Amino acid sequence: MPILSESRKKNRVTLLDVARYASVSRATASLVIRKSPLVSTETRAKVEAAMKELGYVYNMGAARLRADRSLTIGVVIPNLVNPFFTELLAGIDRIIDAAGMVVILVNSRDLVTRQETLLTRMREHGVDGIILCPAAETEMLLVERMVEWELPLVQVLRRVSDDCDYAGVDYALGMRQAVDHLADLGHRDIAFALHGPVHSAYQERVDGFRDAMDARGLDPGNIIRVPNHIAEIAEAAPLFVSGSRRSSAVVCFNDVVALGLSAGFYDIGMTVGRDFSLVGFDDVADAEAMRPRLTSVATFPEAIGEGAAKLLLDRLDKPDLAPRKLVNAPQLHIRQSSAFWQGGVGGRAQNAG
Amino acid sequence: MPILSESRKKNRVTLLDVARYASVSRATASLVIRKSPLVSTETRAKVEAAMKELGYVYNMGAARLRADRSLTIGVVIPNLVNPFFTELLAGIDRIIDAAGMVVILVNSRDLVTRQETLLTRMREHGVDGIILCPAAETEMLLVERMVEWELPLVQVLRRVSDDCDYAGVDYALGMRQAVDHLADLGHRDIAFALHGPVHSAYQERVDGFRDAMDARGLDPGNIIRVPNHIAEIAEAAPLFVSGSRRSSAVVCFNDVVALGLSAGFYDIGMTVGRDFSLVGFDDVADAEAMRPRLTSVATFPEAIGEGAAKLLLDRLDKPDLAPRKLVNAPQLHIRQSSAFWQGGVGGRAQNAG
DNA sequence: CAACCGAATTAGATCGATCTAAATTGTCGC
DNA sequence: GCGACAATTTAGATCGATCTAATTCGGTTG
Structure with a gap:
């Protein structure tokens, strides 16, 4: 000690x-x-x-003891290294900082037990409120317990309980934008590539993809899991263009998957944006920096972070406000990785040829 | 409030x-x-x-007041969005967390005045110590003042004062590895691409490049500044292969620059790893994920973060320890973006052709 | 049996601010 | 000149823990 x-x-x-x-x-x-x-x-x-x-x-410490206010908020993130969460964090920081408060940051590494420990620790540290991106498989109970503790809480990106503020993204709309875009380009065999732990955002993206495909009269059955680690995703690329079920385009769970698959297609000599279309999700900085530039559904993590922080500040002000939801509309950012269906290549090749 | x-x-x-x-x-x-x-x-x-x-x-707050210990440390980072700093942060978090303490994170955005405010705020919050990556143009005075305040401080990545712990990288060695690698591949016209604010790490990288070139008897004069924003770096690529001073390879200040230039060469129809060689610096995750894979000098930010955190914990234990330096050796990671000099293309073309 | 010992426990002061309720001051109307 | 009133200021209690300096107590020891 x-x-x-x-x-x-x-x-x-x-x-x-x-x-x-x-x-x-x-x-x-x-x-x-x-x-x-x-x-x-x-x-x-x-x-x-x-x-x-x-x-x-x-001496904040002394003031906090007497006034029962710490000007401190806790932020629990499942993964520090993912650029998406970093941008989210930057948004949170901006607002919290402007309010004269500071952020205590912890990393749950997507483990519920760790998350539990960390939340207790934050409580001991006397944070005024918490912004939580719940670890995968977090039980509803957890959030409800915190409500009971009267510790102001905002869920961000992932949602576990409806009794509590939430700032996130309209994933269904995002998926519709991605699918509509590819369908408009003439693609009919559109696959979905996903990975990572299962949570509400995961589910909403998958469901969103299915619904969007259904709405266009397309078969949403071609859903493929790729490796979690970024360096290994590339190896999964062949799965999309070989075997019984070939596709001409793929919607990705997030940009990390898209980046990995883009590399994978490069490795097997296919040119993304010509031979194959790829749509990412989140529109992180890499989408603009990579080649071909990635068409991606922007989810504006920084704005979500700001929204979450504002929700929390509001709640600190008025603890009895009804739970609110802030659902950001995503926006398709069309770049080079998606192109008109070419026939001759990909899943429709046999039909068209 | x-x-x-x-x-x-x-x-x-x-x-x-x-x-x-x-x-x-x-x-x-x-x-x-x-x-x-x-x-x-x-x-x-x-x-x-x-x-x-x-x-x-x-109730930590009460305990802290009496015991004058907060189990809290402050981390000041100049840029949250750069993946390099994120990995650093992950390393810090791992060690601090294991010690049962928490991290108060703030973002100086590389502004000295902001940094000033933030350090005061941390002090008011009673952090037990601080890990600081000094904003560009931080004066030595600042660090010395903190030593005077008896607030345990570790500088990380960038160094402002020698009177205080420091955890960083042997940039000179890293540059030697990069230059030697390219020189061994036969390149003679090697440029250096840099950007960003000027600070000790910037200076050490530039000096390291110069010394390494000198040591190989090569002319280190071709140093080019590229835009700071990642999306604009690509536009700078032509500068390296046109005009009076053409080069066949470039050492990059960091991987962000390398990623940008790689895209830039793609845009002008040159194939990196064949027509032109590129060596990055830092070896962030993207280096392995991009195509062609980026040869890069790994600086292990997570390990540095861990080192910095350990230095700080030691100092909390023994405040009177003499200032220590932890200088990590980088390691060249050879991938696809660097290749033998081809003659015929690039700076030596005229001589060889 | 008194003196002493170590292990376990405790009363009371204390950290440095904020809060409550009361005191002080100055001003004004009549 | 006196009470009413608003504007300032203040003494003292308080937040919830830790620290210091005892105190208690069963068991030895001479």
């Missing part, structure tokens, strides 16, 4: 020191810090001068 | 409640929590049962 140097605590300047130096009471000094309108301009100036003079540092 | 619901504070279970329930004193209950060996097994069991029974939640 780390111990702090003795000297640090010895010569710490407290509010009492400031008050004495400015010849006012501790209470008045406290009012000045909190920018209360109750103190006169004159006194305020005197105290502020004293604070500067003595090098006073506000 | 967010206010918490009244009820929350009303019915909170405190250590006193637990003590009463277990019919022991507050002090004893406190000892149990802190796993002191002073209490008898019997009493310990009694108290632990009471805690469970009453649903007691430890």
Whole structure:
């Protein structure tokens, strides 16, 4: 257990020191810090001068104890390395920071047991609220327990309970945009490539794909799981263009899958955006940077992060607000990886040839 | 200013409640929590049962006030979206988490004034220590001031002062590996592509490139700045293969630059790894995922994060340790983007043709 | 049996702020 | 000149833990 140097605590300047130096009471000094309108301009100036003079540092810890407010919020993310979550985090940070609060960040690594521990830890640290992207297989119970604890909670991206705020994406709409785009280009054999742990967003994307295909009168049955690790996804590319069920286009669960498959098609000598069409999901920065540039459904993670943070701030203000949902509309970003159906190649080749 | 619901504070279970329930004193209950060996097994069991029974939640805030220790560390990162920093963060998180502490994360956006504010805020929050990747143009003074504050500090990746721990990379060695590799492949006209704000790591990379070129008897003068934003880097590719000073290979400041240039060469119809060689720096996940796969100097950001966190934990333990430096050796990861010099193409074309 | 010991327990002060309720000051109307 | 009133200021209790300096107690020991 780390111990702090003795000297640090010895010569710490407290509010009492400031008050004495400015010849006012501790209470008045406290009012000045909190920018209360109750103190006169004159006194305020005197105290502020004293604070500067003595090098006073506000002690949040003490304030928190008395006021039961920590200006701290917890953020639980299942995966730090995925750029999608990073952008989400950047959005959260922007809003929380602007509100003068700070973020305590933890990484659940998508493990429910770890998540449990972490939530307890946040509670012990006295966070004012939590933004949670629930680990896969999180039980509804967890969220309900937190509501019971009266710890303000916002679910983000993934949804476990309806009794609690949520900021996410209209995945169904996104899938419709992707499928409609490919269908409009003439594709009929459209596959879906997915991976990763199962959670509400996963389910909504899959269902969204199915519904969108149905709506266009296409067969939504060609759903293929690819490896979870990015470097191995490429190896799955042949699955889409060989065997009994060939496709001419694939909608990807996210951009990571799309990036991997794009590499995979390159490896087997197929040119994405000509021989085969690919649509990603999320539109992370790589979509624009890779070649061919990736057509992708933008989900604006940063905006979602901002939305989630705002929901939380609202709730801190009014704890009794009814649960709210913030469902962002995604937007298809057409680039080079999707092209008109060519016949001759892919699943329709036999019919067309 | 967010206010918490009244009820929350009303019915909170405190250590006193637990003590009463277990019919022991507050002090004893406190000892149990802190796993002191002073209490008898019997009493310990009694108290632990009471805690469970009453649903007691430890109040770090109160403990921190008295014990002057917060089990919290601050991490200041200049850019959340860069995957390199994310991996770094993951490494830090792993170690800090294992030590039972949590990370307060803030984003300086590479602005010194913001960084200033954030450091003050961390101090007010009573973090036990700070891991700082200094924003560009941070003055040495800042770090020295923090040492004076007796706030344990570890610099990471970028170095501003020698009076303070530092965890980073041997950039000079990395550049030597990159240059030697290309030189061994027969390249003589090797350019350097850089971008971004100027800081110690920037300088060390540039100097490293120059020295490495000198050591091989090559002219290190072809250093070109490319745009900062990833989507625009591609446009800079022609600069390397046209004009008076053509090159056959380029060493990149980091993988973001490499990724951008790789796209740029694709756009002008050149095949990286055949017509032109490219070596990245950092070896982020994309290096393996892109096509052609990127030869890159791995700097192991996650390991550096772990190293930095360990340095900090050590220092918390022994504040009077002399400043230490942890300089990781990078490692060249050869993939597809670098190939033998072809003559006929690139800078040497005229000589060879 | 008194003195002493170590192990276990505890009362009470304390950390540094905020909150409550009351005191102080100055101003105004009559 | 006095009470009413608003504007400031303040003393003292308080948040929930930890720390210090005892105290208790069963068991040895001389």
